[in-house]
Every structure is written in structure tokens, then in C-alpha cells.
Amino acid sequence: MRALTWHGKRDVRVETLPDPEIVNPRDIIVRVTSTAICGSDLHLYHGMIPAMMPGDVLGHEFMGEVVEVGRGNTSLKKGDRVVVPFVIACGACFHCRKLQYSSCENSNPADTADLPETVYGHQTAGLFGYSHLTGGYAGGQAELVRVPYSDVGPIVVPEDLTDDEVLFLSDILPTGWMAAENCQIEEGDTVAVWGCGPVGLFAIQSALLMGASQVIAIDHMPTRLELAQRLGAKVIDFSSADVYSALLDMTGGIGPDAVIDAVGMESHGFAFDNIVDYAKQMLMLESDRPSALRQAIFACRAGGRVSIPGVYGGFVDKFPIGAVMEKGLTIRSGQTHVQKYLPRLLDMIREKKIDTTFLISHRMPLEDAAEAYRMFSDEPDTTTKVVLKT
Known part of the structure; x- marks a missing residue:
């Protein structure tokens, strides 16, 4: 697959990587149709966030089609069109039961959990494409993404809504x-x-x-x-x-x-x-x-x-x-408890109470992602939001 990778300050590259595979029974694989560059991604681009490693796949605002489903996931099926929250949450821990999904105790892998505990005092939830402080998960600025705990969070969106109308349910x-x-x-x-x-x-x-x-x-x-x-x-x-x-x-x-x-x-x-x-x-x-x-x-x-x-x-x-x-x-x-808000906000989009499309200034192919990052960083007045198409 093709994916955008981080290699240092202001150095991002679209490269060919192995396709992701199902690792845990609750995983799904999503074929990305739209993914966006977030203002938070610029903190990575500018070298402001620690624990990044060369080759890390960026991106936490994405949606697409489910192409593979782990045997432990009964809530989604192949062909479903989903928006994926940037926060990865197990749905069962103390914090998830309180709908505090961005404080999930289980989604940040044990081998990286000591990093947020050292920096912040407690473990944080895993996030897509956002450094090894938050689990080192591969992000969504790619053709394919593995989504852990996919029975908690990804929301199926109706076909009568376009990607542009619902993509930003993933984060912003x-x-x-x-x-x-x-x-x-x-x-x-x-x-x-x-x-x-x-x-x-x-x-x-x-x-x-x-x-x-x-x-x-x-x-x-x-x-x-x-x-x-x-x-x-x-x-x-x-x-x-x-x-x-x-x-x-x-x-x-x-x-x-x-x-x-x-x-x-x-x-x-x-x-x-x-x-x-x-x-x-x-x-x-x-x-x-x-x-x-x-x-x-x-x-x-x-x-x-x-x-x-x-x-x-x-x-x-x-x-x-x-x-x-x-x-x-x-x-x-706090990081957003995205899963908590998705059903209500999706309804508000369908009822035309919320418009999201006004924000998009550029639609570009994934292959042009490095230039899109440069534009978003250096031309922020005219580049209000970039959506990358795969």
C-alpha cells in the first residue's frame, strides 16, 4: 500500500509499505477513501511532539470501506462505510464505562505505556498516527489501516451522505x-x-x-x-x-x-x-x-x-x-471523547443543522500529501483544510 511517513522535522514522504493485517479478533481493515490533515498533525510536522520514529505513518482523520473483519467483531461487516474516531478505546475499562474514551486504560500498548506515565503521570489512550506516546499506531494517511477495538467507535454512515459531509466526525x-x-x-x-x-x-x-x-x-x-x-x-x-x-x-x-x-x-x-x-x-x-x-x-x-x-x-x-x-x-x-458524540453529531449533519464542507479549501491525491503538508503549514490563511483522496 501507499502511505505517508514521517522522517523528521518538515520531512514527510509517500512510500510503499506492507499492507496491514488483522492482529486481534476485534480488528478490522479499512480501505481509506478520504483522509485529512489536522492542525495537530502540524505539531508532528514541526517536530514538536516527542517519541516519533522515522517511518511512522501519519494521520488520524480518516474514513473508508471495511474490507476485512476480525472474527471477534460482530458489529461491522465487509462493505460497511465507516468514519473512524482518532481515539482508540476498548469500551470496557473504568474510563470507557464513564464515556471518557480518550483516557482508555487498554488501548495504549504496554511497551509504550511508561512514556505517557513519565510525561503526564498516567497512561493515555492510543491514538492513530500520533507518536509512540500514544501507542505508535499507524495512521490513516494511507490506502489501508488496521483499526483495533473496531467494535467500539467506528460509525457506519449512510450512503446518502458524502465523504466531505461526514469525514470530520473522526476528530475536529x-x-x-x-x-x-x-x-x-x-x-x-x-x-x-x-x-x-x-x-x-x-x-x-x-x-x-x-x-x-x-x-x-x-x-x-x-x-x-x-x-x-x-x-x-x-x-x-x-x-x-x-x-x-x-x-x-x-x-x-x-x-x-x-x-x-x-x-x-x-x-x-x-x-x-x-x-x-x-x-x-x-x-x-x-x-x-x-x-x-x-x-x-x-x-x-x-x-x-x-x-x-x-x-x-x-x-x-x-x-x-x-x-x-x-x-x-x-x-x-482533554483529548476528545469522540465515540461519545458520534451518533448525535451524525444526526445533526443529516438534519442539516451542522455543515462541515465549508471548511475544505483543497482536495488532493494522497501522492501529493507532502506538498499538502507544506501548504497547510506555510499558507494557513488560504489552506484552511486539506482532504486527501486515495
Whole structure:
């Protein structure tokens, strides 16, 4: 099969690899029809996530046709068209029974489990195509993928929906939805969203569907700000406005009721703290750049809620814990419990309550994946989302 492999910072290659095989009875093999490049994939592309190995197959947003089914899987059959969650979950452990699928105790193999325990204190769930911290599973930017625990998660989608309409159920749509859900939105709330990338845009859409009276989007890229406006958000261009002052003006001086950091570990901009973070990263004194998160915490009103869907991988400096405590903020974060949200979100897509296709700027063949990564990294304003076709 053909697959996209990682070989170092900004070095990804489409190569020929052996076809995957059934390993465990609950496995399936999926022939990928569509797969996407996620903003989180850029953290790998930029060399920000540890425990990557040359030859690792990338990609965690994918869907396709079931072509082989393990003998222990009775929920799927050959020919089923499925979207596969990026989180791998067993469905039976303590966390899965609580619908906390991204904390599954069994899907991260024992030979890699010590890595997340060392870095994070506890084991994390396995993820497709996302380093050996999360199991070292081959990802979905490939012609074929082995899907473990496939009776928990992959959702059969109807033929009347196109790939483009349902592909983002694999990650970014439920991630945006969970980000908004974590805001515990009440009637009349104002929600501010840092970052108008794919997750930020779906968080905006979700917050409005959940009843937010005002959503304010913060970014500096014209196309992304325009997309946010189309969804119904008010916008702040951080390159030409003081974000904190603007948010106070737009909320009667109180600040947003809830804030969402959809930026994560690679904040951009020329704020002094972000410049310092860049320097510390170069000196390996800090792993992540949390400038957007700092802004969000300072801007959030007292007693407000902070939601963090943006990916962070290690340690940050100058975290404003005093502001969190003194203002009584609630922080909620985590990898998305994708399986929990799939049935409801699929229904909302079928009912035309949620549109996902507006986000796609490019459709390219898998063979052009290396160029697609370069575009997504270097031309983010015009490359809002790339879908790769196999």
C-alpha cells in the first residue's frame, strides 16, 4: 500500500509499505477513501511532539470501506462505510464505562505505556498516527489501516451522505463540540474563541448551536476571520487590536463568560511573552508556547470557564495560576471523547443543522500529501483544510 511517513522535522514522504493485517479478533481493515490533515498533525510536522520514529505513518482523520473483519467483531461487516474516531478505546475499562474514551486504560500498548506515565503521570489512550506516546499506531494517511477495538467507535454512515459531509466526525467536529460543551454555556453567555483554524471554527458553530448569545473569534488571518463571521461570530484581528481591551468593550467591561483556546502549543504573534516562549523553545527550556492560553485566562470574567481543546505536549512557563485561583475559573480540557458524540453529531449533519464542507479549501491525491503538508503549514490563511483522496 501507499502511505505517508514521517522522517523528521518538515520531512514527510509517500512510500510503499506492507499492507496491514488483522492482529486481534476485534480488528478490522479499512480501505481509506478520504483522509485529512489536522492542525495537530502540524505539531508532528514541526517536530514538536516527542517519541516519533522515522517511518511512522501519519494521520488520524480518516474514513473508508471495511474490507476485512476480525472474527471477534460482530458489529461491522465487509462493505460497511465507516468514519473512524482518532481515539482508540476498548469500551470496557473504568474510563470507557464513564464515556471518557480518550483516557482508555487498554488501548495504549504496554511497551509504550511508561512514556505517557513519565510525561503526564498516567497512561493515555492510543491514538492513530500520533507518536509512540500514544501507542505508535499507524495512521490513516494511507490506502489501508488496521483499526483495533473496531467494535467500539467506528460509525457506519449512510450512503446518502458524502465523504466531505461526514469525514470530520473522526476528530475536529466532535473536538469543537466538546470544546463548546466544556464551556457549560448558559443563556445569554458570551464565548470568546482564540484561533479560527478548523477546531476553532467548529467550536464557534457548536457554541452558537448550544445557545451562546455572542461568540467572539480571535485570529489574524483574513480568510479564517471571514469564515468565523459567516458562522455568526464577531471577530477581533489580534494583529491590529488589543484583544483584552476589545473583549472588555464587547462585554460591557466584565469579560467573556467562557473562553476557548483552540490554538494550543504553537501560538503565533509578536506579543512579548510569545517572543520569549520562542526563545525558550530554541534553548529547550520550554516545550510549548501558551501565549493564547495566557490571554484567554486573563480575559475571562471572574467565575468563568476556560476550555482547552488546543493540543499541549509538555511544560509551559509563566502559567497564570494566580489569575485562575483568584478569579475562581474552571478549566476543562482533554483529548476528545469522540465515540461519545458520534451518533448525535451524525444526526445533526443529516438534519442539516451542522455543515462541515465549508471548511475544505483543497482536495488532493494522497501522492501529493507532502506538498499538502507544506501548504497547510506555510499558507494557513488560504489552506484552511486539506482532504486527501486515495
